[in-house]
Amino acid sequence: MAIKTYKVGKVVIEAVQIHELLTATLTLTLGSEDTQEIGESWADPTGLGKAWSTSLTCKSDPADTAQAALRTEFVSGDGVLSATQYWVDGSSYFSGSGALVTNMAMGKSVGGIDSVTFEILGKGAISWNA
Amino acid sequence: MADSKRMQIMDAVLSALSNISTIFYVSERLQHWEELDGSKFPACFPIDADERKEPHVLFESATDDMLSTLTLLLTCYVYDSAGATRQARCDLIKAIEEEFANRASGLNALVVSILPTRVTTDRGTIDNYSIFDCEYAVEYLYDHTSP
Numbered sequence: 001m002a003i004k005t006y007k008v009g010k011v012v013i014e015a016v017q018i019h020e021l022l023t024a025t026l027t028l029t030l031g032s033e034d035t036q037e038i039g040e041s042w043a044d045p046t047g048l049g050k051a052w053s054t055s056l057t058c059k060s061d062p063a064d065t066a067q068a069a070l071r072t073e074f075v076s077g078d079g080v081l082s083a084t085q086y087w088v089d090g091s092s093y094f095s096g097s098g099a100l101v102t103n104m105a106m107g108k109s110v111g112g113i114d115s116v117t118f119e120i121l122g123k124g125a126i127s128w129n130a
Numbered sequence: 131m132a133d134s135k136r137m138q139i140m141d142a143v144l145s146a147l148s149n150i151s152t153i154f155y156v157s158e159r160l161q162h163w164e165e166l167d168g169s170k171f172p173a174c175f176p177i178d179a180d181e182r183k184e185p186h187v188l189f190e191s192a193t194d195d196m197l198s199t200l201t202l203l204l205t206c207y208v209y210d211s212a213g214a215t216r217q218a219r220c221d222l223i224k225a226i227e228e229e230f231a232n233r234a235s236g237l238n239a240l241v242v243s244i245l246p247t248r249v250t251t252d253r254g255t256i257d258n259y260s261i262f263d264c265e266y267a268v269e270y271l272y273d274h275t276s277p
Contacts, residue, residue, distance in 0.1 A: 006188050009188060010191055017191070021192070024188065
């Protein structure tokens with residue numbers, strides 16, 4: 001059985017693992033458009049551009065190197081990352097080259113531990129490494 | 131074998147309760163109030179009760195990846211020969227909350243939070259005594275490989 005669980009995997013930002021991860025999502029998309037005539041014909045969509053994005057929610061730890069890098073990039077940098085890796089286990093991972101940090105949200109709640117969420121949008125290709 | 135985090139927390143709880151100058155007796159062995167010497171009031175009997183555990187972060191991304199909520203139950207006795215136990219009861223509830231919130235540095239270093247959740251009393255049914263439970267929710271983090 002080769003299914004994976006929350007017990008394995010990590011996310012690496014600019015060569016540094018991000019810690020205290022609550023959720024990590026990698027989404028790969030392919031835009032599509034149908035060029036068939038309107039009427040009774042069946043859709044035959046054509047692929048357009050591919051894209052990838054990552055959403056990360058962590059327990060907020062301002063001292064964590066990767067969290068700090070994302071925060072700094074967003075607040076005082078140009079928001080561009082050069083390397084993002086999404087590891088599904090100890091040996092296989094997706095590797096994205098350029099990416100843009102598009103959103104950062106921090107949260108506090110009564111009785112809870114502070115959280116921070118980052119949204120990252122790929123600027124180029126993503127590859128699979130097994 | 132190193133002590134579990136739960137064990138360390140209860141050691142710190144006992145230490146914190148012993149620091150409260152208005153508690154004259156702290157013991158993990160619960161005794162009936164009528165069997166307790168008069169010099170030992172107010173008395174407090176702590177017990178680590180039910181506990182809920184759950185994964186809290188992705189395991190490879192943190193050392194403390196489990197979140198546990200431990201119910202701490204403090205059974206308290208106060209006594210007043212004139213039957214006016216309200217002052218003593220309220221003072222003791224306040225003293226314990228203050229100790230946990232402000233001064234129990236050893237305990238607070240072990241936990242994420244220790245918060246009062248309930249006080250349950252005997253509803254005044256016992257003459258001259260007030261017997262009540264102070265319940266706390268103790269949240270702490272630990273590594274799944276080293277509880």
